[in-house]
Amino acid sequence: MVKLKKCIDTPKVMAGKSMDAKGRRRIYLIDPQWALGAILLSCALLGRGDPVTPCGDQQMCVSKDRCLPQMGQYRSAVCQASEVCCDISQVDESVDVTEGPSDAEDLCGMSNPRGLDANANASEDQAKFGEFPWTIALFHKGQYFGGGSLVSQNAVLMAAHLLADKSEADIVVRAGDWDLSSTEESTSHEERQVSRVVKHENFNAKTGVNNLALLFFENPLPKASHIRPICLPAAERSIDARCFVAGWGKKAYPDVEYSSILKKIELPIVDRATCQNQLRQTRLGRSFVLAPSFVCAGGEKGKDACQGDGGSALFCPLADNTSRYEQVGIVNWGIECGKENVPAVYTDVTKFLPWIEQQLKQGSNELMGSYRRLINY
Template identity: 40%
Template sequence: MKVLILFLVAKTCFCLEVVNNVNSIIEKQNDCACVFYYQCDKEGFIITNGIGLVEPRFSTSSKSDQAITCSGSRFENEIICCKFKPEEAVKLPTTNNTKKIKLLQCGKPRPTINIRISAADENEFPLDGEFPWIAAIYKKHSNNHWKYHKIGSLIHPRVVLTGAHVVASSKPKDLKVIVNGKIELQQIGFNTIQERNLTRIIKHPKFSSGTLYNDVALLILEKEYGSMTPLINTICLNPDISFENKRCLVAGWGKISQTSSKISNVLRKVELPTHSPEKCQEMLRKTRLGPRYHFHESFMCAGGEEGKDSCKGDGGGALVCPTGINDTMYQVGIVAFGINCGQKNVPGVYANVGKFYVWIVETLKPFEISL
């Protein structure tokens, strides 16, 4: 079972051109955007109609004493976090006077800011909406207390794909799901409109809890997503997508390292190389699995670069690969297990989603759900 190893790398930048990791966190925590102080009006809202900006006034007399300062400034309070005006929030398309969001074509990120974090490496925080299919799965403990459990991916507005080991001993009433496109890990009860109960848990009939062969499960939600937030989208599945020898992405709230005792409260992502089954077996046989280990056909693997991996707490998460066609992403793997986290030449092991495509499609037919 796995999660993600990532290290925050801070960089000097100027907002609206390059957003660094520090500013990204400030923006998410305060629901604002980093702008030059003169682009923020006296009421603390971003100026979008050009008033006062035709001839910018580089005066510091109008800035608020309560301003939240962003990184990248040449002098104090040059760049501040400014709010969006309510009327300039994302407007939802309407049908019959009822607000409703249509899901985009699957596999499309939905970031709130059309800017990517510039980084020297892949180890960085995503933006809100960059992984709009990621589902946080929560499990009920004693005293009706809900606690973050593992991860899944939204493959249909009413279906979450995850690992069978994630739900091995659970009943539908024991689990809840939140899909909202946000990078912050939320708690059950914080925003109930984004929470979903389960009606069914369907594990692959040949799942083996000892070996984690066929580690695939479907969660049928009580109510579909798609009408509550513009940050949600499904991930694509396609059995014909080749994933070998590509660089793909996995994201999660799992532990930052093998020795860490806590999960991350902010989503992290990492880019990993994928390998052929033969290469996977070769590398894994050099671990404690031993020289006779057989790499099962239901698996694929990715990783093997030092300090880059999924890790404990990322179980059930999606390994997604770009296709090079219109920025569309496809899910090729489900986080299953690994030998520690982030060790050189030791890849993480994932359920091979392409192998289960037919089973997924056939299993959903009785529910009148098609992908």
């Protein structure tokens, strides 16, 4: 814990703004709970004390127009509306910072709990139209093959195993869709041709370790209520709430067809020791070891991600806003689907934040310049 007395000239918090004792910087505060964050951030910028900035080392939350466009940006739940995590060295000091963040519509991870179309009827196991705006359907040569999540207006996070034998030139991402068999939703979906694919360099197709990839496209998706990025997790945290997966995969393991309407699966996070022990009771055997890059969820009868959901996000509500979500996992693999006491395995996003951030930066730069026996979902 940072001791505030270590920070000389502690900032004065007043009228929704924070400024240092010499008047050198002002930071807009969205509400009183952000006052402490502003104090710590001011200390960091003044070189006094050793506070940790919300985004990570040498980064801070700033409005998007203050982060120089040559660098990548990523959305985090620690930032407010219209803000991104930005390298301190890339903050444009010439931009006026007296104005606060804009409309809450621009918050990452903000869901639409009631949906956006009263005429789009959804059953209990289906998402409402527009409920989870970050869900992405992936197509290869016109055929649906998996899911992903929007993490910026021109980047999708997904599972690397889905890219086997696929050319980036034949991959299309679709945002804002709900019923893949219909074009009659109240708001149209958007499609983008993938221009660049980045798989994690240490991905192991046999074990599913390091199973993640990013897809980039040149023309950013529009900002809309039914198309919005998911928040990346700020840090590892204890998750007490139940989480969700949304995807167009099978409803049950014996099914032949994928679901045409976006499914909504509510799941508990399963701790590592329990998950490993439960998976050892399956055909994986008593010697199975859960890799550090995995996180587990599920184990409830009839509730699970399944084949066709691969790459989709496992997302959990924020502690202070249950309508807003952060992505903690990527659908990776499992033993059949929906078996009691057999959780599914997800790529743990919190273990890959530096990699994701670096690829988003590099991807932005380049775009501006121009186990096999396991059932992969």
